[in-house]
Amino acid sequence: MAPYRVGRAGLPAPAHLRNLFSVSDLSPLRRALALRSWRAALAGLGAVLAVYGLEQLVPAGWPRGAVASVAWLALGMGAILAALRAAQTTPGRERLPWVFVTIAAGAWTIGMLVRSAFVIAEIPTPTPGLDDVAHLSAAALLAFGFIAMLRGQRLAIYALLLDSGAVVLLLLAAIALLLSGAIASEMKQEPLVATIVLLYAVLWSGATGAALSALWGSPMEQPRRAFAILVVGVALNALAFTLSLPVFLWGQFQAGTPLDLLWMLGMLAIGVSAGTWIEDRSAGPRRLFSRDVVELSRLALPAMTAVFAAGLVVVANVSNSSAQLFVDSAVATTMVTLALRAGLALYTNWRLSETERRRAVQFEALYEVGLAAAGERSLDDLVNLVVEQATQLSRTHGAMLALAEPGDGYVIRAVRPNPDLGLRDSVGEPLAGISLAAIETRDIVVAPNYAEHPSSTRPLHATIASAIAVPLIAQGELVGTLAMYSATPRRFSGDTQRLVRLYAAQAAIAIANARLLAETHRLARDDDLTGVLNRRRA
Structure with a gap:
């Protein structure tokens, strides 16, 4: 039984309510530090920065690869254990997304260990290899996890697919604009390698779009703090894998670059999101932002997509790039996708209004019978x-x-x-x-x-x-x-x-x-x- 104390009015107050009141009276910084998940995040951030600093101090080659390997293993195992615990403590259908996150974190860790093994041995990393299979599988598993978060919400899943499609199309257009010559040459000489490069862009950008859509589509009563942090973790990994694409085309992977920092921070965020989920379910959800901010943020992805698409069209036409036709086609398809997304949003709003109207009729029926009973x-x-x-x-x-x-x-x-x-x-x-x-x-x-x-x-x-x-x-x-x-x-x-x-x-x-x-x-x-x-x- 929880301990009780006597308040000013002489009434017993549960200890967990006393803790809640004390936390709510603190400043924002102290309130964050009072939460175990934020303390773990700050400690992990300090450790990541220390590891990255150590990478810069040790000699290039296998010493840096060894440091990176230890860091990736520690962060990967931490994310696996946190996600596994989140799955174990979550009942029913809400458990499935964290099962996917657990498996995805395991695949990511395996891929990083394989990649670091080649770096330590100073052997060129083959493409395609086991690390590619593991990393691409991790992206696909994360996307399935986000779809599982919206299971039973058919319209929200449609929105997720449209959001992911828009992000993937624009990223492919950007890659075609910036790396058109290299990809065209690689497609002729090593078509499998070029395909792997494009799969990294497609799967990881798609997983990021799915993460954003799942965050916006999840019910308001669910703890969203964990989902928001999970979006950050997936986005950082997607950015790191996208920026590493030139390595596949022109060079050999090396440890100690800023990409290591992005990968480590991304996996740290995934682990923290699982711990945050457990904390919010046991002690009640805490909001990072108000409901209005969350609802307004739904406009962010279409707005950023439209601006980015316009920029791609301008650059492609000014530079007279050979990929201009593909860029224009991808941007046009993206605009159609966004139009479908807007139509889906209007249809969803209509469905919600119809649901509210039916609820009003149903409550009126309950009221009439209750009135008749009296x-x-x-x-x-x-x-x-x-x-x-x-x-x-x-x-x-x-x-x-x-x-x-x-x-x-x-x-x-x-x-x-x-x-x-x-x-x-x-x-x-x-x-x-x-x-x-x-x-x-x-x-x-x-x-x-x-x-x-x-x-x-x-x-x-x-x-x-x-x-x-x-x-x-x-x-x-x-x-x-x-x-x-x-x-x-x-x-x-x-x-x-x-x-x-x-x-x-x-x-x-x-x-x-x-x-x-x-x-x-x-x-x-x-x-x-x-x-x-x-x-x-x-």
């Missing part, structure tokens, strides 16, 4: 209200309500008829259909394909596509059942099922109250012993 409606008026509001709540085309009647079983009391469904006014008839399954199981019954459900009514197979039924239970007693029918195929999402359960619980209470009120009025009017009407004295 009022004095007659039972007949109440059951008609329940079926009417049920169709609005579930966005179905018809509904039917049956109540338990002593000695008669379950009898249909209200129907929301719809000619398209073939539902008729069957009030007073015995209950049939999937509602019986809801009574037997005392649980919600969902039939996405109504005709295939064993309890479905055969004459309605041609008109009812989907249905959902829920028991009405008040104070542990089964008072009836409510069924809703759709003329179009429906899967009835988890949110819809939760709303239907809540609506059924309120409806059951309202029906029980209405029956109790009717019985009270009857007892006040009739004498059960004599059957004579009670008379009230004036």
Whole structure:
């Protein structure tokens, strides 16, 4: 049990709240240092700078390669362990992205160790080699991890693919503009090497675009501090691999260059992001920026892409580059991609507005039934209200309500008829259909394909596509059942099922109250012993 202390008002305050209050009263710098993840980041930054300084002091060749190898191994293992711990402490579907990050960090570490082994041995690094396979696999795994972050959000995944495509197209256009001669020559002499060079640009730039899109597309309630730091780590690695492309074409890789600093800082950021994720999940998320800043930053990628594209077109036309046609084509394709991205954003906003409108209708239905539970409606008026509001709540085309009647079983009391469904006014008839399954199981019954459900009514197979039924239970007693029918195929999402359960619980209470009120009025009017009407004295 957490320790307690007594505050000024004499009330016990949990120790973790006391720590939260004390952290919030600190200056921004002290607040950052009070967090374990930021302290680890600052310590790692100091170690990276010290290693890079040591690389500059030791002789070139194998000594620098040995120092770089130790640093890459330490940072890679740190990132692997942090990401693995993040995956282990994260439940359910949120674990999968960190599994990909763990494997990607392992692939990156293997690639760096292989590369440093050739540097230490002072042997030319072959291309393609194991280090290329490992580094390219790391980029692909990171991209899959970002897609996994948005799993279940179809529109957000589409946006991720468009963002990544725009970044990749522009980077390829820049490479074609700056290295067109070298790549064309290499493509004739060593086509495999040139292909590897382009794959580095495509995969790592694509992973960076996917990281940004995943950051913007993740739900606001999720901790975003870890995602933001992860974006920085992937972007630094992408920049380092992109800047190292001339090495593949013209020279031999050497340790001790500024590229080492970018690689080390990138892997440090990936490790810190995993630790930050664990910290935010255990102690509550802390924002790096306000929500407005995060939302406005969504404009950054299209704006930077457009500016960069315009710059490429100007440079290509001024320099009369041989790659002008490819650059113009890539920029035009990028503009089309950004236009699709804007269209997707408009469609998403429309979907959100429709969702909000439906939520308003659903909450209105819940409110009406809750109000009826506290009022004095007659039972007949109440059951008609329940079926009417049920169709609005579930966005179905018809509904039917049956109540338990002593000695008669379950009898249909209200129907929301719809000619398209073939539902008729069957009030007073015995209950049939999937509602019986809801009574037997005392649980919600969902039939996405109504005709295939064993309890479905055969004459309605041609008109009812989907249905959902829920028991009405008040104070542990089964008072009836409510069924809703759709003329179009429906899967009835988890949110819809939760709303239907809540609506059924309120409806059951309202029906029980209405029956109790009717019985009270009857007892006040009739004498059960004599059957004579009670008379009230004036």
